[in-house]
Amino acid sequence: MTVKVITVGEDILGANEEKARNNKSKLDKYGILTINIMSSPGAGKTSLILSTIKKLRKKVRIAVIEGDVASSVDAEKVNALGIPVIQINTAGGCHLDANMVEKALNDLPLKDIDLLFIENVGNLICPNAFVLGEDQRVMIASLPEGDDKPYKYPAMFADTDVILLNKIDLQPYLDFNADNFKKAVTGLNPDVTIFPISCKTGAGLTAWFGWLEAVVRDKKKK
Amino acid sequence: MTVKVITVGEDILGANEEKARNNKSKLDKYGILTINIMSSPGAGKTSLILSTIKKLRKKVRIAVIEGDVASSVDAEKVNALGIPVIQINTAGGCHLDANMVEKALNDLPLKDIDLLFIENVGNLICPNAFVLGEDQRVMIASLPEGDDKPYKYPAMFADTDVILLNKIDLQPYLDFNADNFKKAVTGLNPDVTIFPISCKTGAGLTAWFGWLEAVVRDKKKK
Numbered sequence: 001m002t003v004k005v006i007t008v009g010e011d012i013l014g015a016n017e018e019k020a021r022n023n024k025s026k027l028d029k030y031g032i033l034t035i036n037i038m039s040s041p042g043a044g045k046t047s048l049i050l051s052t053i054k055k056l057r058k059k060v061r062i063a064v065i066e067g068d069v070a071s072s073v074d075a076e077k078v079n080a081l082g083i084p085v086i087q088i089n090t091a092g093g094c095h096l097d098a099n100m101v102e103k104a105l106n107d108l109p110l111k112d113i114d115l116l117f118i119e120n121v122g123n124l125i126c127p128n129a130f131v132l133g134e135d136q137r138v139m140i141a142s143l144p145e146g147d148d149k150p151y152k153y154p155a156m157f158a159d160t161d162v163i164l165l166n167k168i169d170l171q172p173y174l175d176f177n178a179d180n181f182k183k184a185v186t187g188l189n190p191d192v193t194i195f196p197i198s199c200k201t202g203a204g205l206t207a208w209f210g211w212l213e214a215v216v217r218d219k220k221k222k
Numbered sequence: 223m224t225v226k227v228i229t230v231g232e233d234i235l236g237a238n239e240e241k242a243r244n245n246k247s248k249l250d251k252y253g254i255l256t257i258n259i260m261s262s263p264g265a266g267k268t269s270l271i272l273s274t275i276k277k278l279r280k281k282v283r284i285a286v287i288e289g290d291v292a293s294s295v296d297a298e299k300v301n302a303l304g305i306p307v308i309q310i311n312t313a314g315g316c317h318l319d320a321n322m323v324e325k326a327l328n329d330l331p332l333k334d335i336d337l338l339f340i341e342n343v344g345n346l347i348c349p350n351a352f353v354l355g356e357d358q359r360v361m362i363a364s365l366p367e368g369d370d371k372p373y374k375y376p377a378m379f380a381d382t383d384v385i386l387l388n389k390i391d392l393q394p395y396l397d398f399n400a401d402n403f404k405k406a407v408t409g410l411n412p413d414v415t416i417f418p419i420s421c422k423t424g425a426g427l428t429a430w431f432g433w434l435e436a437v438v439r440d441k442k443k444k
Contacts, residue, residue, distance in 0.1 A: 042367030071373045121347070125314070146264045152293050154291075169395070
């Protein structure tokens with residue numbers, strides 16, 4: 001068997017960026033603050049979204065797009081809270097793209113949304129190469145993953161606006177060195193905002209909620 | 223800009239399988255038992271390899287191929303133990319492939335190796351689609367990732383010979399339900415062997431070492 005070598009990367013990314021710009025225009029038109037949430041599997045994306053819905057739903061109208069390789073486990077948890085949610089199953093794909101998000105937007109009640117969470121596929125490598133039309137990128141890193149992860153997955157840590165450092169309740173039982181982690185992160189991304197949090201105990205979430213309300217408010221003003 | 227749609231998947235996977243068969247033939251010729259270790263970021267691949275080297279190095283001649291998007295952090299840890307190690311940096315690629323492993327094999331002292339660990343890139347989605355020439359696939363899942371991961375990343379859990387369930391020392395501080403996890407796993411992969419372990423405390427590792435010595439011995443007999 002012979003191997004065809006075809007360079008598709010530029011075309012794929014270029015087409016994705018065009019589609020992402022269209023998504024962003026649409027979301028801007030409705031004043032919807034959109035956040036692309038990325039992390040490795042099990043770092044706490046869904047827990048964060050659920051905690052945020054419970055805290056802010058009386059003040060902010062929230063909707064969610066859930067991205068997963070398979071299953072609708074997470075979407076069902078969001079749906080149980082009565083929040084509009086669309087599940088995207090990538091059928092083996094390791095990241096969301098702007099085309100998938102475009103389809104999901106067609107099924108959401110855009111005029112009744114202030115804040116849209118897009119929960120990306122759990123993966124520290126590919127998702128950050130594909131813009132979706134988001135205003136902000138929020139990455140969740142969790143203490144059990146270890147403080148060396150910025151060295152091993154630099155693109156993801158370099159290309160995010162906010163890092164939520166989750167599962168700080170486990171610090172007493174781990175060798176995680178928060179100073180080493182912050183040093184590695186700021187070497188890649190000097191301007192990133194880091195919020196240490198625990199979705200389990202609620203520690204640190206007040207600062208996250210405050211940041212989020214501010215960016216939602218700023219978007220409405222535009 | 224127009225988008226070319228090109229189906230390259232079959233060619234890529236077909237060529238990879240051919241190359242993987244060549245790698246396997248070569249490793250078979252030298253009687254080297256080869257293990258492809260896969261997990262999400264921070265689940266404990268390197269810790270497992272280091273613990274295993276320390277325990278078995280007097281009885282088994284070990285070598286390691288380290289796969290990472292970037293950095294040689296892990297390879298340096300293995301090298302510090304005086305074990306032959308080759309670092310593969312994928313430069314953004316989210317999995318190893320047989321071609322990368324072929325190149326690494328050219329730089330290893332094959333006649334002096336009984337057991338080769340290939341530490342794949344930390345990712346629960348893409349690595350399992352690319353065979354490398356391995357005898358066994360070992361997946362590490364860790365308790366902090368949550369007991370629902372088999373539903374969300376089914377291909378990886380379905381397509382492994384062994385699952386090491388790591389970080390059991392954290393059980394008292396987590397909501398991880400081991401029965402739910404095992405039920406989900408065996409639904410996808412009825413014949414898989416699960417070893418609950420803690421690389422930190424050493425709990426459960428005796429069973430893993432015993433399994434490993436047996437498969438290395440079996441390979442030598444062939």
